[in-house]
Amino acid sequence: MKPLEITSLTKRYGSTVGVEDVTFAIEPGEIFGYLGPNGSGKTTTIRCIMGLLRPTRGRVHVLGRRVRTGWATEHARIGYLPGDVRFWKWPRGRRTLSLLASLGGDGRAQKRRGELAERLDLDLSRRVGDLSKGNRQKVGILYAFQHEPEVLVLDEPTSGLDPLLRQIVLDLIRETAEAGAAVLLSSHDLSEVSAICSRAGILREGRLVELAPISEIVQQGRRRLRVWFKDGMLAPPMSIDQLPGVELIQRRPGLIDLAYHGSADAVLKWIAQFPVDRIVTPQTSLEEAFMQYYRLGDETAAPEPEDHAAETKGGAA
Amino acid sequence: MNRPTRVPFCWPLLRSWFFRTLPVWLVIALAIFLMQIAVCGIIHDNQSVKSFLKVLDMFPSVVKIALGGNTLQVGNTPGLIAIGYQHPFILFLLMLFAVGVPTGLLAGEVQRGTMELILSRPVTKLHVYLCAGFLTLTGMFALVFVMFLGTVAAVSIYEFSDPVPLDLFFRIAINGGLLASAAGAVALLSAAYFKGRNMAVGVTAGFLMVNYFTSVISQLWPRMAFLIRLTLFNYVSAPKLWRGWPHEDMMVLATVLVVAAVTGAIVWQRRDLPL
Numbered sequence: 183m184k185p186l187e188i189t190s191l192t193k194r195y196g197s198t199v200g201v202e203d204v205t206f207a208i209e210p211g212e213i214f215g216y217l218g219p220n221g222s223g224k225t226t227t228i229r230c231i232m233g234l235l236r237p238t239r240g241r242v243h244v245l246g247r248r249v250r251t252g253w254a255t256e257h258a259r260i261g262y263l264p265g266d267v268r269f270w271k272w273p274r275g276r277r278t279l280s281l282l283a284s285l286g287g288d289g290r291a292q293k294r295r296g297e298l299a300e301r302l303d304l305d306l307s308r309r310v311g312d313l314s315k316g317n318r319q320k321v322g323i324l325y326a327f328q329h330e331p332e333v334l335v336l337d338e339p340t341s342g343l344d345p346l347l348r349q350i351v352l353d354l355i356r357e358t359a360e361a362g363a364a365v366l367l368s369s370h371d372l373s374e375v376s377a378i379c380s381r382a383g384i385l386r387e388g389r390l391v392e393l394a395p396i397s398e399i400v401q402q403g404r405r406r407l408r409v410w411f412k413d414g415m416l417a418p419p420m421s422i423d424q425l426p427g428v429e430l431i432q433r434r435p436g437l438i439d440l441a442y443h444g445s446a447d448a449v450l451k452w453i454a455q456f457p458v459d460r461i462v463t464p465q466t467s468l469e470e471a472f473m474q475y476y477r478l479g480d481e482t483a484a485p486e487p488e489d490h491a492a493e494t495k496g497g498a499a
Numbered sequence: 500m501n502r503p504t505r506v507p508f509c510w511p512l513l514r515s516w517f518f519r520t521l522p523v524w525l526v527i528a529l530a531i532f533l534m535q536i537a538v539c540g541i542i543h544d545n546q547s548v549k550s551f552l553k554v555l556d557m558f559p560s561v562v563k564i565a566l567g568g569n570t571l572q573v574g575n576t577p578g579l580i581a582i583g584y585q586h587p588f589i590l591f592l593l594m595l596f597a598v599g600v601p602t603g604l605l606a607g608e609v610q611r612g613t614m615e616l617i618l619s620r621p622v623t624k625l626h627v628y629l630c631a632g633f634l635t636l637t638g639m640f641a642l643v644f645v646m647f648l649g650t651v652a653a654v655s656i657y658e659f660s661d662p663v664p665l666d667l668f669f670r671i672a673i674n675g676g677l678l679a680s681a682a683g684a685v686a687l688l689s690a691a692y693f694k695g696r697n698m699a700v701g702v703t704a705g706f707l708m709v710n711y712f713t714s715v716i717s718q719l720w721p722r723m724a725f726l727i728r729l730t731l732f733n734y735v736s737a738p739k740l741w742r743g744w745p746h747e748d749m750m751v752l753a754t755v756l757v758v759a760a761v762t763g764a765i766v767w768q769r770r771d772l773p774l
Contacts, residue, residue: 232619234772252624252768262619268612284511285620325616 183246185210185333185364186231191240193226199388200226203240206383206393208333208364213355215375215396216368217472218385224368225265226388228337231366232262244333258286261331265338265368267322271311275299275321278310282325291328298324301350315342323351327358334358334365340374352378372472376400384475391475399472404429404441406464407449411436412457425452509626512617516634520600524638527592528645535649536656538583542576543657576661577668580650581737584671589646593675594707597639597683602699604631605690605767615772628691628767632760635683643676670740677752678735682707684756688763691770707731731755 186208193200201223208214218224229235231242233251242249249255269278276295283291299306304320313321319342326336339355340348356378359365369375375382376396384392384399392399413436425448431439436459442449453461583589605628608614617627650668686703693699710730717727727733734752739745 229772234615234618236769236771251771252618254618254621254623257619257621260619264612264615264619266612267616269616270611270613281511281515282616282620285509285617285622287621 184208184243185245186366187241187243188227188231189241189243191227191230191242192238193223193230193235194238199223200235201230201385201388204383204385204388204390205240206390208366210362210364211359212381213359213365213367213379215379215382216366216385217370217372217375217382219370222385223388224385225337227385228265228335228366228368231335232257232260256333258288258329259332261326261329261334261336261363263322263326263336263339265341267319267325269310269318269321272309274309275304275306275313275324278321279306279324279328283328286329288329290330294330295324295328298327298354301354302347316344316347319343320347323354327354331358332363334363334367336365337368338370339367340369340371348374384472386475404443405446406431407440407442407446407453408462408464409438409440409453410459410461411438412459425449509622509630512622512627513630513633516604516630520604520634520638523599524596524642527596528642530592531589531642531646532649532652534586534589535580535583535646536653538586539580539650539653539657542579543659576659577663578737580653580663580668581671583650584646584668584675585735585737590711593639593642593679594682594704596642597635597679598686598700598703598707600638601631601635601683601687602690602696602703604634605687606693606696606699609694609772610696618772624768625764628687628764631690632684632687632764635687636680636756636760639679639683640676643672643679646675647672667740670744671735671737674735674740674745674749674752677749677756678731681731681752681755681759684759684763688759688766691763691767 184207188207189205191204192202204223204227206214216224216227226235230237231244231249233249233253233255236251244256245259247255273281279295280292283295295306298304302320302323304317304324308317310318310321319339323339326334326339334355336355340351343351352374355365355367367375367379379396381395382392382399383390425442427443428449429441431441433439440449605614608617614627618624647668650663651665654663654665682703685706686699689699689703689706690696693702710732713726714730714732717723717725717730717733731752734745734748736745736748739748
């Protein structure tokens with residue numbers, strides 16, 4: 183049994199497509215990154231998982247049970263953090279979290295809540311309405327984690343947090359996954375997705391255009407090369423455009439930025455004709471790969487996930 | 500891990516919402532209670548009241564209706580005490596609770612964004628609706644019971660020359676409770692349907708205003724008298740209550756209550772939580 187399985191999920195709002203034919207599953211202990219720009223269907227998918235939206239077509243199974251809209255399917259075992267988490271303004275943090283835990287009849291949350299509050303340096307005795315955005319986000323994180331869930335559904339969990347706290351939250355997610363929980367992490371922050379997720383899905387206009395391990399997705403992106411020429415000489419005339427699969431990103435006196443696909447052999451041979459001071463290869467990021475799906479999508483229809491997987495294998499071979 | 504997948508009923512939510520609505524309920528209940536005592540206190544000085552009524556009798560019927568309806572014309576002590584049950588101010592207070600509570604609990608939580616948190620715990624949408632419905636309907640009946648208690652207290656404080664039939668006021672209270680609960684059920688339906696609280700309040704208040712003014716117009720304008728049967732307020736009739744339990748009227752109000760509440764439950768269950 184997979185903790186989270188989504189099969190052919192489609193949700194339409196009248197003629198507008200929320201998500202279309204989305205299928206994926208998450209294994210126990212896996213952190214799955216769910217990526218896409220605003221309006222691509224991430225929140226729609228999450229709300230279908232939580233039974234807050236009724237799918238037009240398709241099925242969602244959580245911990246082996248089919249999700250029925252409005253029937254709180256396995257919610258005692260799910261930790262959920264909405265993208266724009268909002269609380270009642272008047273109650274204090276402790277009271278708010280205690281009420282939300284009691285809705286699930288979960289008496290064990292109190293101890294865990296104290297530990298998490300200490301770790302996140304959150305004062306639970308203050309009214310939630312008086313807290314800053316970052317501190318309210320911490321309350322949201324406590325809300326999602328306090329009952330030790332077996333499935334975590336997190337929509338932008340580190341939004342509004344400073345880098346130190348962001349790291350603590352990412353550690354928390356990692357530890358929860360190591361304890362066996364399945365984690366769905368929806369995020370705009372591709373660096374954090376590539377840091378902790380083993381696999382990711384990329385949504386474009388409601389369709390899942392990629393579903394693969396992060397390492398594979400990253401390989402599909404363009405690789406970057408930044409070259410400084412000796413003595414700040416003007417960058418050589420660019421016959422580089424003639425090299426297949428190479429794109430000039432920027433050219434300044436003494437410096438060029440390149441992007442290329444596949445092997446670096448031809449690019450390096452071309453560079454070797456000139457006096458080179460140093461070369462930097464900025465790490466190929468998930469962001470590069472992610473952007474590529476959107477550039478591709480603007481030119482043609484986005485490729486199906488299977489096609490990409492085949493391409494990648496072919497390329498590697 | 501072995502955990503309950505769903506709680507049988509959401510008592511913590513009910514308790515939380517109960518304490519949230521309690522201050523409003525207490526303020527309205529106190530106002531209603533004091534109003535009954537004040538009405539009885541004024542009526543207690545009967546000679547002055549009868550002189551006042553003679554003056555009032557010279558006013559057009561629209562003024563008399565606005566001041567408390569046909570009961571003013573009864574002229575005896577129970578009829579005068581009944582003003583405290585039908586006075587527009589009392590109706591306003593009852594409707595304030597009937598409209599404000601369900602819309603605040605359902606549409607208000609949706610609008611605030613906190614409904615998403617509630618529904619992401621092991622709480623079904625039906626639980627949420629039942630909690631809001633239970634608090635609205637029991638709150639309404641508790642308010643009319645307080646109204647009756649106000650009369651009981653006033654009767655024990657003041658001495659009246661005529662006997663005061665408390666059973667009549669109990670009937671009026673129960674019938675009035677059904678009317679207010681029917682209005683509360685319409686508000687529940689509205690809160691279940693609309694995304695924003697203001698819209699839900701506006702539609703319900705509009706529905707009640709149309710009912711009230713239709714009732715007034717049909718009493719004043721004989722050619723429009725047929726409309727009286729279409730208004731909720733027609734089903735709390737002083738002359739019928741005087742004679743005994745108005746079973747037919749109570750059935751009409753109970754039917755409106757049940758139909759509105761059940762339709763609201765279906766709408767609430769089927770709708771998507773707004774994005």
